[in-house]
Each structure stands twice: as C-alpha cells, then as structure tokens.
Amino acid sequence: MDILWTGVFALLLVGYFALEGSGIGVGMLLPALGRTQPDRDRVVAAMAPFVLANEVWLVAVAGVLFGAFPSIEGEVLSGLYPLVVTLLVSWILRDAGLWFRRRLDGHAWRAGWDWMICLGSYGLALSWGMALVAMAGGLSGPPIGLPGLGGGLVVAAAFAFHGWTFLSWRLPGQVTGASRTGGALLASAGVAALPVAVLLAVLAPWLLEHIAPSATLNVLSVMILPFAPLMLGAQVWVWRTFDPRRAADRIPSFF
Amino acid sequence: MDVLDLARTQFAVTGSLHFLFVVLTLGLAPLVAIMHTRHAMTGRPAHERMTRFWGQIYVINYALGIVTGLVMEFQFGMSWSGLSHYAGDVFGAPLAIETLGAFFLESTFLGLWIFGWHRLPRWLHLACIWLVTLTAYVSAFWIMVANSFLQNPAGAVERGGHLVLTDFGALVTNPMLTMALPHVLGAGLWTGGFVVMGASAYHLFRRTADREFFTGSLRLGVVAAFVGSLVTVGFGYAQFGPVSLFQPDKFNGTPLAGLGLGFMILIGQLLQALIMFVLLPTVYWLPRWRWAHPILMLITPLPFLAAILGWLAREVGRQPWLVHGRLTVADAMSPGLTKGMITLSFVGFVGVLGLLAVVDYLLIARTVRRGPAAVTLGADGPADSTERAHALSL
Numbered sequence: 001m002d003i004l005w006t007g008v009f010a011l012l013l014v015g016y017f018a019l020e021g022s023g024i025g026v027g028m029l030l031p032a033l034g035r036t037q038p039d040r041d042r043v044v045a046a047m048a049p050f051v052l053a054n055e056v057w058l059v060a061v062a063g064v065l066f067g068a069f070p071s072i073e074g075e076v077l078s079g080l081y082p083l084v085v086t087l088l089v090s091w092i093l094r095d096a097g098l099w100f101r102r103r104l105d106g107h108a109w110r111a112g113w114d115w116m117i118c119l120g121s122y123g124l125a126l127s128w129g130m131a132l133v134a135m136a137g138g139l140s141g142p143p144i145g146l147p148g149l150g151g152g153l154v155v156a157a158a159f160a161f162h163g164w165t166f167l168s169w170r171l172p173g174q175v176t177g178a179s180r181t182g183g184a185l186l187a188s189a190g191v192a193a194l195p196v197a198v199l200l201a202v203l204a205p206w207l208l209e210h211i212a213p214s215a216t217l218n219v220l221s222v223m224i225l226p227f228a229p230l231m232l233g234a235q236v237w238v239w240r241t242f243d244p245r246r247a248a249d250r251i252p253s254f255f
Numbered sequence: 256m257d258v259l260d261l262a263r264t265q266f267a268v269t270g271s272l273h274f275l276f277v278v279l280t281l282g283l284a285p286l287v288a289i290m291h292t293r294h295a296m297t298g299r300p301a302h303e304r305m306t307r308f309w310g311q312i313y314v315i316n317y318a319l320g321i322v323t324g325l326v327m328e329f330q331f332g333m334s335w336s337g338l339s340h341y342a343g344d345v346f347g348a349p350l351a352i353e354t355l356g357a358f359f360l361e362s363t364f365l366g367l368w369i370f371g372w373h374r375l376p377r378w379l380h381l382a383c384i385w386l387v388t389l390t391a392y393v394s395a396f397w398i399m400v401a402n403s404f405l406q407n408p409a410g411a412v413e414r415g416g417h418l419v420l421t422d423f424g425a426l427v428t429n430p431m432l433t434m435a436l437p438h439v440l441g442a443g444l445w446t447g448g449f450v451v452m453g454a455s456a457y458h459l460f461r462r463t464a465d466r467e468f469f470t471g472s473l474r475l476g477v478v479a480a481f482v483g484s485l486v487t488v489g490f491g492y493a494q495f496g497p498v499s500l501f502q503p504d505k506f507n508g509t510p511l512a513g514l515g516l517g518f519m520i521l522i523g524q525l526l527q528a529l530i531m532f533v534l535l536p537t538v539y540w541l542p543r544w545r546w547a548h549p550i551l552m553l554i555t556p557l558p559f560l561a562a563i564l565g566w567l568a569r570e571v572g573r574q575p576w577l578v579h580g581r582l583t584v585a586d587a588m589s590p591g592l593t594k595g596m597i598t599l600s601f602v603g604f605v606g607v608l609g610l611l612a613v614v615d616y617l618l619i620a621r622t623v624r625r626g627p628a629a630v631t632l633g634a635d636g637p638a639d640s641t642e643r644a645h646a647l648s649l
Contacts (some may be wrong), residue, residue, distance in 0.1 A: 001305065003335045011345070032623070039337070045435050048370060049366060049367075049370035050366070051366065052359045052362045052363065052365055052366030052369075053362065053363045053366045053367075055362075056358065056359050056362035057359075058364060059324075059325065059328065059354050059362070059398050059486065060354050060355050060358075060359050061330060062328050062332075062354065063328070063350055063351040063354025063358075064334070064351050064355065064401070065345065065351075066328075066331065066332070066339060066346075066347040066350050066351055067347040067350060067351020067352070068347070070340070070343020070344055070346075070347045070352065071339070071340060071343065072590060073332045073339045073343065073347070073398070074331075074332050074335075074336020074337070074338075074339040074340055074343075075336065076331045076332065077329060077331075077332030077336070078332065078333055078334075078336045078589040078590075078591055078592065079591075081333060081592075081596050082593075082598070082599065084329055084331075084333055085603050085604075086603075088325060088326055088329055088603070088604070089604070089607055091322070091325060091610065092322040092326070092607055092611070093607070094326070095318065095321065095322055096322065096611050096614075098316070099282055099314075099315070099318035100318070100614065100615075102619065102631060103314055103618045103621070103622070104618070104621070108519040119259070124377070135385065179456055189307065198289070207488045212343070212344050212347070212420060213344055213420075214346045215344075216345070216347070216419075216420050216421060217422045219348050219423050220348060220351055220352065223348075223352045223353075223356060224352060224356050227355070227356045227360070230360065231355070231359055231360060234360060234363040234364060234367070235363060237367065238363060238366060238367060241371065241374060241470075242370065242374075246374075250635075254314070254368060254369050254370065254631060254632055
C-alpha cells in the first residue's frame with residue numbers, strides 16, 4: 001500500500017509536468033508566436049480545451065500530499081513559502097487571463113490579459129524550477145537563490161520546448177511553421193517531466209518513510225481506486241476529442 | 256495585527272470569497288443541466304439558447320471558484336501545518352478523496368462540456384454537464400466531511416500525540432455533517448434560482464427583445480429558489496440538535512457567531528416567506544408585473560449574504576478550536592511563519608483574488624446585460640469576423 005500511494009503521488013506530479021508543461025510553455029511563447037491578435041487567439045484556442053484537464057493534476061497532487069503524506073505536506077509548503085506564493089499567484093493570473101480575455105471586446109483588454117497569461121506562465125515555470133532545486137537541497141538553504149534560478153531557467157526552457165512541440169502538433173505548419181507528430185509530443189512531454197522525475201526518484205525513500213498509516217491509505221484506496229479507470233478514461237477522451245486530426249477547423253473557443 | 260490574526264484573516268477572507276462563487280456553482284450546475292436536457296430531448300433552439308446563456312454565466316462564475324479553491328487547498332500546508340501534523344491522517348483523507356474522486360473529474364468533464372459544443376455527440380455532451388453537476392455535489396460532500404470533522408472529530412482517537420483514523424463510517428456519518436450538507440446544497444439552489452430570477456427580471460424590466468426567454472427563466476428561477484429555500488430552512492433548524500449536543504456554546508461564545516446566525520435566520524425567514532406566499536403563487540403573472548421586477552433585482556444578492564453569515568456563524572463559533580476540543584487555531588499555526596511571510600501572501604492572495612472577484616462579477620453583470628444573443632459559449636465557429644475570415648482561409 002505504501003508503494004502504491006507513493007507511486008500514485010509520483011504519477012500525478014510527473015503527469016502534471018508532462019501535461020500542463022505544454023500549457024505553461026505555450027503561455028510563455030504567446031507574445032513571440034502570436035504577433036497579431038488573431039494569431040494569439042489561435043494559439044490560445046489551440047491549448048484551451050486541454051487546460052482544465054491538465055491543471056487539475058496539480059490539484060490532485062496537493063490532495064494526495066495532504067491525504068497520504070500529511071507530515072510532509074506542512075513541511076514542504078511552509079518550507080517553500082515564498083515560492084508557493086509566487087506559484088499560486090502566477091497560476092491565478094494565468095487562469096484569469098485565459099478565462100477573462102474574450103469576455104470583453106476591447107483590443108487593449110484582450111492584449112492585456114494575453115500579457116498576463118505570459119507573465120503567469122513564466123512565474124509558474126520559474127517557481128517550479130526553484131522549488132525543485134530547493135527540494136533537492138532538502139529545504140535547508142533559502143528557497144530563492146542563484147542555483148534555484150538556474151533550475152528555474154532549465155524548467156522554463158523544457159516547458160517552452162514542450163509548448164512549441166504541442167503547437168506544432170495541434171496546428172501543424174501554422175504558428176510555429178513546423179509540424180510534429182504525436183510521438184514527438186510524447187518525447188517533449190518526457191523532457192518537460194524529466195527534472196521532476198529525477199527528483200522523485202531521489203526522494204522516494206524519504207516519501208516512503210513519511211507516508212500516512214495503513215488505516216488512512218486503505219480508506220483512500222477503497223474510495224479512489226474504483227474511480228481510477230473513469231479518471232484516466234476522461235483524460236484520454238479529452239485528448240481524443242481535441243486531436244487535430246478530428247475537425248480542427250471547428251473550434252468554438254471560449255478562452 | 257499579529258501573525259496569527261493575519262493568517263486567520265487571510266483564511267477567512269479567501270474562504271468566504273471561495274464560498275461566494277461555490278454557492279452559485281452548486282445552484283446553477285443542476286439548472287444548466289436541466290436546460291441542456293430539455294435541449295437534447297427536444298432539439299428546440301430556445302432550449303439551446305437558454306443552456307448557453309445560463310451556462311456562460313455558470314462558467315464565468317466557475318473561474319473564480321477554481322482560483323480561490325486553489326489558494327484554500329495550499330493554505331492548509333502553508334499557514335496551518337500544525338493541523339496536518341496533528342490531524343492530517345484523518346483530515347487529509349476526505350480532502351484527498353475530494354480532489355481525486357470529485358474535482359479531478361469535475362474539471363475534466365467541464366473542459367469537455369465547454370469546448371465540446373458542435374463536437375461531441377449530443378448525448379455524450381449532455382452526460383458531461385450531468386457529470387459536472389454530480390461531481391460538484393460529491394465535492395461538496397467531501398469538503399463538508401472535512402469541515403464537520405473540525406466541528407466534531409468523529410471517527411478518530413489520539414495516539415502518540417496525534418489523531419489516527421479508527422472509524423471511517425463515523426467520519427462520513429458525523430452528526431455535524433448530515434444536517435449541514437443538505438443545508439449548504441439547498442442554499443446553493445436558492446442562490447442559483449435567485450440569480451436566474453434577478454437577471455430575468457432585469458431583462459423583462461428593460462423590455463429587451465427576449466421576452467419569452469426571460470419569462471421562462473424567471474419562472475424556473477422562482478421554482479428553484481422555492482425548492483432551495485425549503486431544503487435550506489428545514490435542514491438549518493435541524494442542525495440545532497447536533498450543535499447543542501457537540502458545541503453547546505457555539506453561538507454564545509462570541510458576538511460575531513451569534514450575529515451571523517441571527518441575521519442569516521432573519522434574511523432566510525423573510526425571503527422564504529416572500530417566496531412561498533408571494534412569488535410562487537403568482538409565478539404565472541410575475542413576468543408581466545413590471546413594477547415587481549426592481550424588487551426581484553434588489554433581493555438577488557441576499558442569499559449570498561446569508562450564505563456568508565452562515566459560514567461565519569459555523570466557523571467563528573468553533574473558535575478558539577481548529578479541531579474542536581483537541582487542537583486550537585493558535586497551536587496549529589506553522590511554526591516558522593513570520594509576519595513578513597504572511598503579509599506577502601496576504602497581499603498576493605487577498606489583493607489579487609479580491610480584484611479578480613470584482614472583475615468576475617462585473618463580467619457576469621455584463622453577460623447578463625448583453626443577453627443571449629451575445630453569448631460566446633458554444634458559438635458555432637470563431638466569434639468575430641476577422642477570425643472567421645482567418646478560419647475560412649486555412
């Protein structure tokens with residue numbers, strides 16, 4: 001049971017980086033790839049159907065952290081306090097940009113929220129990189145520093161590459177000028193998830209040591225595992241429904 | 256204010272903001288699902304327009320529900336790590352189940368519903384909004400399980416300085432939960448009904464083009480509010496039994512808890528009487544009574560106010576305990592939390608979320624004002640002409 005829930009936690013965190021890494025990367029590249037407003041609209045419309053299904057992986061990570069690793073949860077979140085604040089504020093601004101940008105007609109309104117999406121995406125990538133470095137250092141040093149910034153840049157570069165590959169897959173030959181297959185997208189997802197996967201492999205013994213007692217884990221298993229096929233099925237359904245080979249010309253985008 | 260006061264105020268403000276949006280989500284979701292069902296069964300354009308118009312209001316509201324909820328979830332570990340140390344083995348379980356077994360599915364299916372217009376098969380698209388509604392209710396159940404545990408730590412015993420889960424059945428049948436959950440769900444339906452009623456009254460009062468649309472909507476809103484008010488008030492009074500058993504001094508300890516309870520009951524009673532004896536019996540004629548429409552608009556915010564007052568009574572009345580009788584709020588605060596840290600996050604969370612909440616309500620008001628013709632949710636193809644030209648040239 002201990003190994004199962006450590007595995008679930010790792011899967012969710014790696015899944016978040018592999019999936020939402022593309023959304024964050026697209027947000028970072030938004031001003032560069034979308035020089036005109038219609039171009040930016042197409043870039044956002046390309047990622048929009050996946051955002052809700054992707055970002056929810058991190059909500060699940062936080063839930064499992066609390067449920068299965070309660071003694072770590074407080075230590076990590078209060079240990080990384082300033083980074084968690086920047087991560088959450090960045091996430092909030094990015095999401096607000098996506099939800100709000102089309103709700104008014106004005107040009108300045110939409111362009112302003114597009115900048116907010118870009119800013120929030122950079123904030124997310126850099127906060128994550130710094131958080132991973134701080135975690136690797138055992139939360140001993142200050143959470144913000146030069147090595148952390150290096151980690152932030154590495155994660156940002158990986159996300160940007162993943163986002164670029166995603167756009168080349170979703171809108172082949174259009175905003176990026178390149179075409180990528182699903183296989184290439186899978187590979188870039190691996191690149192985006194690599195830093196966190198390495199860290200998790202290093203931290204696995206520490207996680208196993210601090211896992212909740214079996215009474216708690218049994219309850220989680222009974223209540224969650226029956227729904228796992230539905231959760232994965234819904235995720236697969238999203239990717240099948242919005243696959244570019246299926247009528248990419250009709251995207252009633254809301255974001 | 257010292258660190259503890261700031262951390263408490265931050266949690267109270269973000270929690271109240273979260274609930275303002277959640278209460279409307281809980282109420283509008285079933286109404287939109289019912290509208291979508293009528294659309295799927297009859298195929299009539301009028302029902303599609305209703306689904307899309309009220310659906311857009313639902314999803315704009317949902318945006319703030321998500322972002323305020325994120326902050327709530329992470330705040331436990333940031334400011335209140337003592338809670339996860341002492342009671343995490345019990346309190347963490349319902350939260351983990353909520354995120355995985357409810358919110359994960361809700362968010363995934365909501366994305367499919369929003370972007371699945373003209374793309375998903377009719378019945379599968381309909382299934383999405385019903386799954387969103389169902390998982391929203393399941394979500395409310397688990398969050399209330401967690402909250403009720405703080406009110407009355409059932410199903411757990413203290414061993415070695417912290418709580419361990421011994422009886423999961425007792426955790427999910429907590430007497431502080433069973434009457435409070437329907438109370439909250441009823442309040443959601445009431446709030447959703449009032450928003451639909453108030454927005455419809457606005458259009459009927461202004462004599463806009465969509466008379467038939469808003470006549471039907473206003474009636475639906477009144478009926479939903481009636482059902483919601485019955486459930487809310489009934490299960491509201493039913494809570495006095497368990498509360499007097501587990502927290503006898505809940506509403507006497509601090510003036511704020513008593514005031515919150517008193518004014519909530521006052522608002523609830525007056526509105527329920529108005530709905531039951533005036534609005535529901537006259538629901539057939541109400542859309543035509545123009546003089547009544549400003550009154551309907553004016554009372555629309557009251558269920559929101561009552562909902563916040565109710566939460567204040569429930570949460571302030573628990574003080575100074577975080578887990579009632581076991582762990583105080585002061586003892587649960589993260590050990591290393593400094594005034595600088597909490598000030599930073601206070602400005603970040605309360606400032607940003609407060610501003611976004613105002614923007615969100617203005618956008619909802621604008622969506623209402625512009626009416627069903629301007630809705631972008633589920634619009635067939637790109638919204639404006641330049642984009643359409645672009646799309647055609649691809």
